[in-house]
Amino acid sequence: MALRCKRGACAAPAAFSRIAVVVCLVLAVLLGPADTNTLRADEAIVVAAAASKQQPQERHHTVYVIGDSLAHGAWTGLYSYFRDKKNVKIKRKTKISTGLANRGKFNWQRAASKIARGEKIDAVVYMFGANDILPIWTSGRSFAFGEPGWKQEYGARIDRLVEIFKAQKVPVYWIGIPIVRRTDYRRYYKVLNEVYAKAAKRNQIEFFENWSRFAKSGEYTSYGKSVAGKKVRLRANDGIHFTPAGYLKLAWPVGDKIARQFEDGLTDTPPEQPVQRP
Numbered sequence: 001m002a003l004r005c006k007r008g009a010c011a012a013p014a015a016f017s018r019i020a021v022v023v024c025l026v027l028a029v030l031l032g033p034a035d036t037n038t039l040r041a042d043e044a045i046v047v048a049a050a051a052s053k054q055q056p057q058e059r060h061h062t063v064y065v066i067g068d069s070l071a072h073g074a075w076t077g078l079y080s081y082f083r084d085k086k087n088v089k090i091k092r093k094t095k096i097s098t099g100l101a102n103r104g105k106f107n108w109q110r111a112a113s114k115i116a117r118g119e120k121i122d123a124v125v126y127m128f129g130a131n132d133i134l135p136i137w138t139s140g141r142s143f144a145f146g147e148p149g150w151k152q153e154y155g156a157r158i159d160r161l162v163e164i165f166k167a168q169k170v171p172v173y174w175i176g177i178p179i180v181r182r183t184d185y186r187r188y189y190k191v192l193n194e195v196y197a198k199a200a201k202r203n204q205i206e207f208f209e210n211w212s213r214f215a216k217s218g219e220y221t222s223y224g225k226s227v228a229g230k231k232v233r234l235r236a237n238d239g240i241h242f243t244p245a246g247y248l249k250l251a252w253p254v255g256d257k258i259a260r261q262f263e264d265g266l267t268d269t270p271p272e273q274p275v276q277r278p
Helices: 011-055 070-082 108-118 148-166 185-204 244-260
Strands: 061-067 087-092 123-127 137-138 141-143 174-177 206-208 223-226 231-232
Touching: 061 108, 070 087, 070 123, 070 174, 070 244, 087 108, 087 231, 108 148, 123 148, 123 185, 123 244, 137 223, 141 148, 148 185, 148 206, 174 244, 185 206, 206 244, 231 244
Parallel strands: 061 087, 061 123, 123 174, 174 206
Antiparallel strands: 137 141, 223 231
């Protein structure tokens, strides 16, 4: 059956449709740019969030230098090495006139254990020996410097220091004593370096030999090439310690090793002057 309507009655829906189209067009014009900007802003937020997730966060590292007055100087050298690495913090626990032979004056095992409990550490650097030409007392017995019993007990103390951090999976490095001016001290310090090297091998840590690095034709010299390749004074007046340039040279191979460990890149351009630290 055909639909019949009165004259003009069926025209209303058509007119309403035309009005609706016009309203939609007006709204599209008014709202279109705002919606587009909103979509673009949302897209930018999503892209930025995705990029931040993909970009690796910079890791921060803490290195502890532990030991006697020579270690204090090594700390200044490492500080200079990492001067431009803002994500590497070089800290220290050093005490002059102390060592591993005389635990009555200062107990380094106790001090190292406290450091290990205190914060997250990424690498440890030890340097001792300047004050260890002493007898060792252990289990009620005394051993003169260099005797087999002395070497055994001194080596055991090194083992305990290393194990404190190895137990926490922290890499440990040991810096050897350099050649010194006094010939009698050279004989003693060579004994210490032998004990350090054997302990490093036994504990599977890296030992940095410095005797030959600061000698000239096997003999002591106060001067030598800096890390920048210039001839400068490297040693202090006492013939044992170093100038700032000397400490930087002492610490440079250690800094290279630690930088590789952190996968942070080597310090390729040596500074003309080391950073002065207190």
